[in-house]
Amino acid sequence: xxxxxVDLGERSYPIYIGGGLLxxxxxxxxxxxxxxxxxxxIVTDDNVGPLYLSKVxxxxxxxxYHTVSKVVKAGEKSKSLExxxxxxxxxxxxxLDRHSVVVAxxxxxxxxxxxxxxxxxxxxxxxxxxxxxxxxxxxxxxGKVAVNHRLAKNMIGAFHQPEMVLYDVDSLQTLPIRDxxxxxxxxxxxxxxxxxxxTDWCREHTEKLLALDPETLGYGLTQGCRVKAQxxxxxxxxxxxxxxxxxxxxxxHALEATGGYGQFLHGEAISIGMAAAARIAVNRxxxxxxxxxxxxxxxxxxxxxxxxxxxxEDDIIAAMMHDKKFKENQIIFVLPVVIGEVEIVSDVxxxxxxxxxxxLKEEGQHV
Amino acid sequence: xxxxxVDLGERSYPIYIGGGLLxxxxxxxxxxxxxxxxxxxIVTDDNVGPLYLSKVxxxxxxxxYHTVSKVVKAGEKSKSLExxxxxxxxxxxxxLDRHSVVVAxxxxxxxxxxxxxxxxxxxxxxxxxxxxxxxxxxxxxxGKVAVNHRLAKNMIGAFHQPEMVLYDVDSLQTLPIRDxxxxxxxxxxxxxxxxxxxTDWCREHTEKLLALDPETLGYGLTQGCRVKAQxxxxxxxxxxxxxxxxxxxxxxHALEATGGYGQFLHGEAISIGMAAAARIAVNRxxxxxxxxxxxxxxxxxxxxxxxxxxxxEDDIIAAMMHDKKFKENQIIFVLPVVIGEVEIVSDVxxxxxxxxxxxLKEEGQHV
Numbered sequence: 001x002x003x004x005x006v007d008l009g010e011r012s013y014p015i016y017i018g019g020g021l022l023x024x025x026x027x028x029x030x031x032x033x034x035x036x037x038x039x040x041x042i043v044t045d046d047n048v049g050p051l052y053l054s055k056v057x058x059x060x061x062x063x064x065y066h067t068v069s070k071v072v073k074a075g076e077k078s079k080s081l082e083x084x085x086x087x088x089x090x091x092x093x094x095x096l097d098r099h100s101v102v103v104a105x106x107x108x109x110x111x112x113x114x115x116x117x118x119x120x121x122x123x124x125x126x127x128x129x130x131x132x133x134x135x136x137x138x139x140x141x142x143g144k145v146a147v148n149h150r151l152a153k154n155m156i157g158a159f160h161q162p163e164m165v166l167y168d169v170d171s172l173q174t175l176p177i178r179d180x181x182x183x184x185x186x187x188x189x190x191x192x193x194x195x196x197x198x199t200d201w202c203r204e205h206t207e208k209l210l211a212l213d214p215e216t217l218g219y220g221l222t223q224g225c226r227v228k229a230q231x232x233x234x235x236x237x238x239x240x241x242x243x244x245x246x247x248x249x250x251x252x253h254a255l256e257a258t259g260g261y262g263q264f265l266h267g268e269a270i271s272i273g274m275a276a277a278a279r280i281a282v283n284r285x286x287x288x289x290x291x292x293x294x295x296x297x298x299x300x301x302x303x304x305x306x307x308x309x310x311x312x313e314d315d316i317i318a319a320m321m322h323d324k325k326f327k328e329n330q331i332i333f334v335l336p337v338v339i340g341e342v343e344i345v346s347d348v349x350x351x352x353x354x355x356x357x358x359x360l361k362e363e364g365q366h367v
Numbered sequence: 368x369x370x371x372x373v374d375l376g377e378r379s380y381p382i383y384i385g386g387g388l389l390x391x392x393x394x395x396x397x398x399x400x401x402x403x404x405x406x407x408x409i410v411t412d413d414n415v416g417p418l419y420l421s422k423v424x425x426x427x428x429x430x431x432y433h434t435v436s437k438v439v440k441a442g443e444k445s446k447s448l449e450x451x452x453x454x455x456x457x458x459x460x461x462x463l464d465r466h467s468v469v470v471a472x473x474x475x476x477x478x479x480x481x482x483x484x485x486x487x488x489x490x491x492x493x494x495x496x497x498x499x500x501x502x503x504x505x506x507x508x509x510g511k512v513a514v515n516h517r518l519a520k521n522m523i524g525a526f527h528q529p530e531m532v533l534y535d536v537d538s539l540q541t542l543p544i545r546d547x548x549x550x551x552x553x554x555x556x557x558x559x560x561x562x563x564x565x566t567d568w569c570r571e572h573t574e575k576l577l578a579l580d581p582e583t584l585g586y587g588l589t590q591g592c593r594v595k596a597q598x599x600x601x602x603x604x605x606x607x608x609x610x611x612x613x614x615x616x617x618x619x620h621a622l623e624a625t626g627g628y629g630q631f632l633h634g635e636a637i638s639i640g641m642a643a644a645a646r647i648a649v650n651r652x653x654x655x656x657x658x659x660x661x662x663x664x665x666x667x668x669x670x671x672x673x674x675x676x677x678x679x680e681d682d683i684i685a686a687m688m689h690d691k692k693f694k695e696n697q698i699i700f701v702l703p704v705v706i707g708e709v710e711i712v713s714d715v716x717x718x719x720x721x722x723x724x725x726x727l728k729e730e731g732q733h734v
Contacts, residue, residue: 088516088523089516092519095688119525120483120523120524121522122524123511123605124526146490149452149456149459151456151459152459155455155459155489156455156487156488158486158487158491237491238490322459
């Protein structure tokens with residue numbers, strides 16, 4: 001079992017990474033002195049619930065906690081104000097009070113959704129994350145929680161740090177391969193923005209990571225969380241540095257929105273976005289290998305790096321302009337400098353973006 | 368013009384109280400260095416909008432700000448997730464970014480609603496309050512923002528401090544008398560919980576306050592805000608002391624919920640709640656004058672202190688049990704000790720509450 005401390009002053013919290021942790025949830029709750037008199041609300045989805053909900057409930061109940069649960073439909077569409085309100089209804093009807101804990105048992109969608117419930121129920125209650133996807137190694141660090149607006153992703157949310165993250169790597173063994181690849185996409189991103197050595201390690205361990213080898217996965221997740229934690233500790237409220245975590249996200253989010261949050265998984269969308277960012281950097285004068293190395297690395301993990309020819313260029317641009325990263329009429333772009341280092345620029349033009357969209361469509365047709 | 372500083376460390380902010388301030392909004396924005404490149408969203412309602420919106424827009428535009436506005440229907444029913452989502456739609460479509468300011472131009476409803484928009488749009492943007500009611504002297508201090516859930520009031524919200532409060536007392540001159548009384552109810556509360564001298568001042572200035580004499584009103588509002596600011600500075604996140612501000616609110620909120628947020632204005636409901644709290648305190652052994660003095664003071668302002676006989680006792684109890692102040696199966700009650708001092712108790716029983724409901728119904732029939 002590995003423990004990683006996310007250092008945020010009085011909002012600091014530990015991430016526990018290891019096997020069998022879901023069965024020990026009750027002990028971890030006790031260790032963190034979470035209130036036993038107040039109901040605990042576990043939010044999960046209909047993929048994860050059948051597999052792990054009863055395990056968590058049993059462990060908490062054995063330790064003397066009263067639990068209630070809300071199972072939402074799996075998928076990004078549950079990150080809506082409507083589902084948010086449904087969970088609030090359960091919370092009120094179950095008598096959750098200010099000392100209650102809201103648990104997110106699932107991936108990034110459940111984490112964001114339950115996290116925003118925890119942030120705003122009675123103006124904020126305690127929050128515990130139990131990620132069951134690889135992708136969630138990213139979203140479980142940093143306290144960003146949100147729901148989507150139909151016009152743009154993550155528009156409605158808060159910064160709300162958890163009390164702890166219980167990361168049971170056993171729960172990753174049941175992931176569909178597409179989710180595995182999508183999750184590893186964020187892990188790779190953490191290398192690309194911050195740590196060439198970790199990027200090399202990812203490339204060398206591509207097969208073991210895809211095969212979900214527990215020891216390799218445990219190390220990779222810890223490293224990924226560590227990069228994220230370092231960045232977030234420096235800039236909790238995203239005033240500056242934290243923006244580097246958005247590598248691949250400017251175009252990535254637009255692709256998700258354009259595809260109606262269904263066509264691409266998050267990690268797939270940002271994989272294309274990272275390839276696009278590398279291509280823009282090369283178009284602006286960086287070494288050509290930056291693009292080819294990035295593309296090769298991502299494709300090694302079975303991740304997409306090109307755009308379907310049928311996607312509408314104007315739709316992508318329109319979605320991008322609704323994004324939070326579009327500020328005072330400028331697009332804020334994270335571009336790679338070399339592998340392991342990025343820069344934040346504000347002078348990428350819409351013409352640059354239109355060009356890369358066409359280039360990535362063309363690349364797709366040559367496959 | 369009076370200035371009162373709310374002391375909350377790096378979240379401190381000033382309240383400016385005086386005449387003509389809405390016409391100077393642009394200068395105050397400049398003084399606080401609010402960004403000119405980003406759109407400002409003014410949220411108001413269909414009572415206040417026709418009277419003051421163009422005044423604020425003109426002042427901001429003359430100073431070089433780009434403004435957009437959203438006018439909601441007046442009344443507590445607008446404090447819903449549906450209206451919250453509508454405002455988010457306007458914010459997104461108008462291109463509000465992270466440097467944008469959301470302005471609440473109106474009373475407590477608009478303040479709470481626009482404040483929660485400011486707290487959660489892109490995970491938080493800047494917020495400026497321009498209260499146009501007396502009641503809002505209370506809600507504009509302390510950073511509590513929220514919308515209602517159909518099962519209970521203020522269940523979904525955040526703590527989000529404004530950049531400043533611009534309190535133009537000229538805007539109070541157009542208030543209907545029922546709103547004047549309701550607003551003064553919170554001002555009286557600030558005396559009752561904290562300051563016997565201010566309570567006496569309120570009693571002596573009943574007529575001038577009801578007549579909206581500018582100088583008297585300016586002093587009363589400043590004192591009311593000062594009490595609130597002192598309590599909030601000590602306990603921003605309501606871990607202890609801040610709860611004393613809930614005098615009259617345990618039963619008051621239940622009355623509002625039972626009446627479908629229409630029958631009672633907020634100040635009327637808490638007036639009854641304060642009378643009830645005094646009566647409970649007397650039933651538990653405090654001096655009888657505590658109840659009669661409180662009742663006389665409130666009635667002097669034309670505020671209700673009794674319950675309509677047709678209100679259902681069980682409905683009131685049920686609504687109370689959904690309230691945030693209902694914790695770990697105990698009702699947290701704020702009870703007066705003497706005029707100007709309260710205590711927080713957790714041993715008021717449902718029997719005590721049922722008794723006071725019956726007593727206040729009976730009092731109502733004897734009028």
